[in-house]
Amino acid sequence: MSTGTGSGTSSWVTMTVNGVEYRRELDNRTTVLDLLREHLGLTGAKKGCDHGQCGACTVLVDGRRANSCLLPAVAQDGAEVTTVEGLAAGDELHPVQQAFLDRDAFQCGYCTPGQLCSAVGVFAEAAAGHPSHVTDPGRASGQGPVELSRAEIRERMSGNLCRCGAYPNIVAAIEDVTR
C-alpha cells in the first residue's frame, strides 16, 4: 500500500500524544513540534533553535528521544509521542521531574522540558545496554545496563543545551534518579 498526497501539499495525520489519539489535516511542512504547540495546545516542548541543535524540542517518539523540530508530522503518522506534559502519572511527578525540583536543576526553565524528556530517553538507552562515546570500548555487548556515571550522563545529555548553565545541577538530578 502506498501512502501520500501525490501533488497535494497537505495530509491527514493520526498521532497518539500522551495517550490521546488526535487526527488532523496538516500542511506537509508542519513539524511534530509545530503540531504539538500550534495545533494541540501542548506548549511544553519548546522551540529553541528550530534546527536540531539545542534539544529544547526533545520528545519521546515511540519511546525514543528525538528532536521534534526536525520531524515532519506527516512522516510520523501513527506514532506514539510523549511530551513533558505526559511524564507525570496524575499528580505524581516522574522521578526525574522531582529530582530537577529537588536539585534546582534550572534557572529560566526554557530547556527543562527537553532536558526531562531526554533524560527519560537516556534511562531507557542505558537500561538496554546501549554504549555511548565515553563507555569503555572493551565492554562487550550483552553485559546488561550501562551504569550512568557523571561522565556518561554528561555525554549522553550533550544534545540538550542550557544557556543558563545549570548543567552541574542537571547532572546531579539525573544522577539522583539512577541511585
Next chain:
Amino acid sequence: MKPFGYQRPATVEAAVEAFAATPGARYLAGGTNLMDLMKHGVETPAVLVDVSRLPLDAVEELPDGGVRAGATVRNSDLAAHPLVHDRFPVLSQALLAGASGQLRNMATTGGNLLQRTRCGYFQDTSAACNKREPGSGCAARDGVHRDHAVLGHSERCVATHPSDMAVALAALDAVVELYGPEGARTVPVAEFHRLPGEHPERDTVIRPGELITAVTVPGTAAGRPSAYRKARDRASYAFALASVAAVLDTDEDGTVRAVGLAFGGLAHRPWRARLAETALLGQRLTEEAVARAVDAELALAEPLRDNGFKVPLARNLAVHTLSGLAPARSPQRL
C-alpha cells in the same frame, strides 16, 4: 519553507518509480539534514518520497563474518548492535562520536552517507557558494574557514564531509549497495563521495533517483584491533576538526600485515590514507614508522589561511591511534 508533496511508497521499487515520476523529488529518511536544509531554504523539494519505513532496517551477519546494515537502520541501533560493537569497534565508536543521542535515534545509515558535504556558507543563502549555486563563488576560501578542508579541495569548494560513520566505513573497505532506475549496483564507501573539483554541487557518485539500500562491511577486518579518534572544539556534539579511523592487523612481532586508515574533517570526503597504508605494510609498527607513513600522506595537504593547525592535529591523532592498536605483547607497543 516551500510547500511540498509527500509520498510513502511501500517498496524500494515503488520508491524509485515515485522519485523518477516526480521532478524535484527528494528521498526522506531520518530528515536530520534534509529538514534543516529545507528550513534554511537551501533545499526546496517539490515532493518528499519517504523511504524511512521501507523494509531496509535489518542488521545481518554475512557468511564471511561481516555485517550488512540496511539503509534505514538508525545510527544508535547500528552503534549498539553486537555484530558491529564487538567485531568492528571502529564503526561503533565513530557512530557514537557523531551528533547527539536524539539525532542518532533519528538518523539512518543511508542518510548519514548522503548528508550534504557542507559548511556554514552553504547553509547561508545570502553567501556565495558554488556547491549551493554553481558559479556563484566561494565565500569560505577567504572567509571563516578554520573548519574547512586541507586535502583535495579545489578553487571552487573547501567544504568537508562531516560524517564520522563514513570515515570508519572507508577504513573498513565497506561497500554501498544502491538501487535505481537502471537496477542494482555497488560502490566502495571510500569511492562513494567525490572531491569537489569543478563540480562541488555533486557530493557523491550517486545517480539521479538512486537509493541506498544497504552498507556491507566485509568480514576481513572482523575482530581486528580498530579505533576511532575525533578532535573537536567541545567534548561532545560537534563536528570533527580532524578525526581518524584505524584498523590494524599485525603478526606477533608487530609487523603490519594489513592496515586501514582514514581521516575525517580534512576533505570533501572521508580521506582514505592509501599512501600511509602502503608505507606501513611489512613494517614493524613503531612510532617512527607510523609518523613517517602519516607524514607522507599529509604532505599532500594544502591548508588555507586559518586551518593549518589541522595537519599536525591529524598527524598526532593518527600516530597515537595506530600506535595504540599495536599488539600488547609486542615490545614496540607505545
